Amino acid sequence: MTPEVLQHLLELNRRFYHEFGRAYAEKRGFLQPGVQRLLARLPAQAHVLDVGCGHGRVLEILRSRGDFQGRYIGVDASAPLLHQAWERAQGVDFAVSLLQRDVAAEGWHRDLPAVDVVLCFAVLHHIPGKALRLRVVRDFYQVLRPRGQVWLSVWNLLRSPRLKARVQPWERVGLQWNQVDPGDLLVDWRHGGYGLRYIHQFTLPELAGLLEEAGFRVREIFLSDGEGGRLGIYAVAEKG
Helix, strand or coil: CCHHHHHHHHHHHHHHHHHCHHHHHHCCCCCCHHHHHHHCCCCCCCEEEEECCCCCHHHHHHHHHCCCCCEEEEEECCHHHHHHHHHHHCCCCCEEEEEECCCCCCCCCCCCCCEEEEEEECCHHHCCCHHHHHHHHHHHHHHEEEEEEEEEEEECHHHCHHHHCCEECHHHHCCCHHHCCCCEEEEEECCCCCEEEEEECCCHHHHHHHHHHCCEEEEEEEEECCHHHCCEEEEEEEEC
16 A cells, blocks of 8 residues: 555545544444443553544443543544533543544654553554554553553454445545555445545454554454444453
């Protein structure tokens, strides 16, 4: 993948979440079962970095727990989604910071405090190119305290015939199939207008290998969510 194609894909997704941020939030009024399964493990005093925090659903769940007294830092590139997250943060009785940051940008994490857990749900599949994905995961490694963990998920949409039908030809965004990487997909959106997004379809070994190359020890990988409980791939990995 050339640098020009990589930037084209990044801009495609930036534009999507700016234009469809509110429509996206309307369709994401709940947390997936896999996310809930992991959040149930979160210690009450944990310091958490929520990468791609969106409209603040994780923040809302932590508030509803009643026992969480740690620190929550949410980062997202979409101003419309962050605005909704700020609305959810009102009245929270633990430390909250919400920052507009793009994890694809160099140095997005350098002024952040060390945390115990990095959450990265449904974000990494939007990062094009293995080299950039590896850099982002290494950024997670750097911001974690010793023995800290990253909990992440990526979409597994090709397991669903319904979602597989949403895949569009690359010509729709001025590209050819041989300009992108194996596993790269262009997927449409049909709520509140028509949009297109880039995603990368991971395999389980590919995701585990990426984490290990970044220095993590993979502790757990499992499938969850959606039709048949298999439309999301989840990983728990510990800083070495």
